[in-house]
Amino acid sequence: MKRASTHDAIIIGAGPAGTSAALALARRGWAVAIVEKSAFPRRKVCGEYISASNLALLDRLGIGDAWRGEAGPEIRRVGLFSGNASIEAPMPGARSRPAARNGFGRALGRDILDTLLLDAARSAGVEVFQPCRAVAIERDGDRQAVRIQATSGSPGEEGMTLRASVIVAAHGSWEPGPLPSQLGKQSRSSDLLGFKAHFTGSALPPDLMPLLTFPGGYGGMVLADRGRLSISCCVRRDVLARLRGSLARERGGHVPAAEAVERHIMATCRGARDALADARLDGPWLAAPPSS
Ligand SMILES: Cc1cc2nc3c(=O)[nH]c(=O)nc-3n(C[C@H](O)[C@H](O)[C@H](O)COP(=O)(O)OP(=O)(O)OC[C@H]3O[C@@H](n4cnc5c(N)ncnc54)[C@H](O)[C@@H]3O)c2cc1C
Known part of the structure; x- marks a missing residue:
């Protein structure tokens, strides 16, 4: 691993938020790094459904056709399963919408979706550090320094420091951790x-x-x-x-x-x-x- 590197933006987390931000910035000519702690493909707690209204965004991100090629069947009915009751209705708007390219939402596993997005970011020139965990963010003059550590399990592997003036904390909100963007949580019975x-x-x-x-x-x-x-x-x-x-x-x-x-x-x-x-x-x- 290199010991230090400088970018315009460092994005922590390669979920949909991180990769979308990385793609948008890289296409505007920014030098972008993504740090992702998991090796891909990886599964994720998520329902994996994407509604039709989001498909134009996937097209803009450059993965629309790949998503259509991989996703499950069109979802034309919504339902409610509660106790012994099961009721259903047409997907709102589906009847009135012309059967166009983006007529219905579908679901695609996050193991596949997130890999498509990360590959698109990589192709747009984003430098990907994976599997690497961001373990600290510190001010360094007029920039921020992000310390990262390989999570590949190889003991003794050296960490490195990335520097940029913009840091995007796209690491999700579930996990506690040492980053200033990982807010402490109190455990409540209603969680x-x-x-x-x-x-x-x-x-x-x-x-x-x-x-x-x-x-x-x-x-x-x-x-x-x-x-x-x-x-x-x-x-x-x-x-x-x-x-x-x-x-x-x-x-x-x-x-x-x-x-x-x-x-x-x-x-x-x-x-x-x-x-x-x-x-x-x-x-x-x-x-x-x-x-x-
Ligand atoms: C039960 C459930 C069902 C859902 N169903 C749907 C659905 O059907 N459709 C839908 O659109 N949304 C659904 N969602 C919401 C959706 O899962 C989230 O909105 C989405 O995952 C948020 O994306 P993100 O990129 O912000 O974060 P995440 O997807 O959480 O990605 C964060 C990434 O950051 C990485 N990371 C974390 N910490 C570090 C670190 N220190 N260093 C490096 N990397 C790090 C993680 O490994 C991860 O890859 C559901 C959510 C839940 C809980």
């Missing part, structure tokens, strides 16, 4: 914790995107790319603790948070249960903030 999984072999109609409600939380399901169903949800911290506690007592041992969430949804939301009855988990459940 909503995020969970997400992919399943294959679901029975969800491919054009339907239901909102799910269940005691203590809500979420959504949608068919994304390659036949993967994306399910994501938020659950109150206190409800999750109660669910885990009663399962642990039943079983006499530790119960992972995601397992408690999945069982809770399946027990209380018939539409979700029907959609996932014969489905198989595709990769592990993810949590935000990460939990065990």
Whole structure:
């Protein structure tokens, strides 16, 4: 790794916010660096649905055609699965909108979307430092210095310092950390914790995107790319603790948070249960903030 480098802007985080900002600046001739702690492709807690109104933006970012080539089926109906009730309606505006290029929203896994965006940024000349974590931001004369550390796991690998007058903190809001932009959080019982999984072999109609409600939380399901169903949800911290506690007592041992969430949804939301009855988990459940 080089030990020091100077740019016009340093962007911390290669989610959609970071890569979009990087692309916009690089196309205006700025020298831009992105620092991303995870190796891509990586999955992320997210519903992965993008509405039709956002597709013009993907075109401007230069990934519209690639997104259309990869994303799941068009979502023409919205639904609500709550308790034993399942209701649905046409996607608002879909009837009146001409069946144009951007007629309906679709879902694409964040492992694919974020990689498309980062590749586009790289092609626009953005220098990518990955997997590298930004560990400090300090003033350095009329610039800011960002210290970064490789997260590749190679012990003893040296860190380096990047300098720029503009720093964009696009690292998301979930994780605590040492950066001045990572604000301290107090844990509250009403906090909503995020969970997400992919399943294959679901029975969800491919054009339907239901909102799910269940005691203590809500979420959504949608068919994304390659036949993967994306399910994501938020659950109150206190409800999750109660669910885990009663399962642990039943079983006499530790119960992972995601397992408690999945069982809770399946027990209380018939539409979700029907959609996932014969489905198989595709990769592990993810949590935000990460939990065990
Ligand atoms: C349950 C749930 C469902 C959702 N469903 C949808 C949906 O269907 N459609 C939709 O449009 N939005 C959805 N969202 C919202 C969407 O996920 C966020 O708006 C989006 O991820 C925010 O993007 P971002 O680029 O700001 O941050 P993120 O996507 O969080 O990206 C931040 C990046 O920064 C990196 N990073 C963090 N710290 C550091 C560091 N110190 N150094 C280097 N890198 C770092 C992370 O690894 C990550 O790649 C959902 C959110 C949740 C919680």
